[in-house]
Every structure is written in C-alpha cells, then in structure tokens.
Amino acid sequence: MSAIRSSPSAGALARLWPNGWTRWQRRNRRYLGVTFAASYGLHAIAILAFAAMDPAAFAGATNLASYVLVGGIGYGFIIAMTATSFDRTAAAIGPRAWRTLHLTAGYYLWFQFMVSFGNRVPAMPLYSLFPVPLLAVMALRLIAMASARSGRPVRAGQKA
Numbered sequence: 001m002s003a004i005r006s007s008p009s010a011g012a013l014a015r016l017w018p019n020g021w022t023r024w025q026r027r028n029r030r031y032l033g034v035t036f037a038a039s040y041g042l043h044a045i046a047i048l049a050f051a052a053m054d055p056a057a058f059a060g061a062t063n064l065a066s067y068v069l070v071g072g073i074g075y076g077f078i079i080a081m082t083a084t085s086f087d088r089t090a091a092a093i094g095p096r097a098w099r100t101l102h103l104t105a106g107y108y109l110w111f112q113f114m115v116s117f118g119n120r121v122p123a124m125p126l127y128s129l130f131p132v133p134l135l136a137v138m139a140l141r142l143i144a145m146a147s148a149r150s151g152r153p154v155r156a157g158q159k160a
Contacts, residue, residue: 009137012144030085037082074112077105
C-alpha cells in the first residue's frame with residue numbers, strides 16, 4: 001500500500017478530472033513530493049551560501065520571524081513530510097498521525113507561500129501572478145472535498 005494516500009492537488013484533480021494525466025500524477029505523487037523536498041534542500045543550500053558570502057546583506061534581508069516561521073517551521077515540516085513519505089516510516093507513525101502531519105504541513109506551507117508572495121507584490125507587481133496557482137489548488141481541494149461529502153464526483157463542466 002502506498003504511504004501517501006492524498007495530496008492537495010493530485011487527489012483533487014484525479015477526483016474532478018479523471019484522465020491519464022491526473023491518474024499519472026496521483027500514482028506518482030510520492031515522487032513529486034520528494035522532488036519538491038529536494039528542490040527545497042537546494043534552496044536551503046542557496047540560503048546558507050548567501051549567509052556565508054554576504055552576512056551583512058543576509059542580515060538585512062532576514063529577521064527572527066523568517067528564521068522561525070518560514071525557515072524553522074517550514075523546513076521542519078518539509079523534512080517531516082519527506083521522512084514519512086516512505087512505506088516503512090509512514091507505517092511507523094500510523095495512518096492517523098501521517099494524515100494529520102501531511103494535512104497540517106501542506107496547509108501551513110500553502111499559507112507561507114501565499115504570505116511570501118503577497119509580501120513581495122508591492123515592490124514587484126508581477127509577484128501577484130504567483131498566488132494564482134496556489135489559489136487554484138485550494139479551490140480544487142475545496143471542490144473535491146465538497147464532492148466527496150455529497151457522495152458523487154463533480155466533473156469539469158458539470159453542475160454541482
């Protein structure tokens with residue numbers, strides 16, 4: 001059995017628009033999640049390199065809140081989700097704890113991305129485009145949850 005049962009976009013897309021691409025995404029969501037974690041590992045390395053190469057600029061670009069809220073909690077969640085994205089570690093914490101961790105972490109990271117992009121919009125208006133996919137994922141998730149509660153899937157182009 002797969003350790004990962006649902007992800008914010010893969011499960012919602014597969015429920016709302018079942019086709020080859022959404023089924024592939026759902027089947028491969030573990031690998032997509034681990035790839036996300038690997039990209040943030042590279043991001044962490046870049047942050048550390050920035051701190052080492054220009055400590056004054058790094059200090060000016062960060063604050064305690066970014067260390068704790070974004071860096072500490074965000075990276076902690078990414079590490080915990082990655083560590084529990086394998087059958088053995090998922091079984092060790094159990095399905096309820098796994099679901100709680102992945103839902104909580106997913107929503108936290110979604111919120112952090114919204115805040116991070118939103119804070120940049122006044123200085124760089126093109127950053128207003130970045131929340132669009134995040135809002136689309138949340139909308140898909142909410143529609144899929146409503147569809148699951150009603151007991152019937154809502155398909156694209158179909159009235160709820």
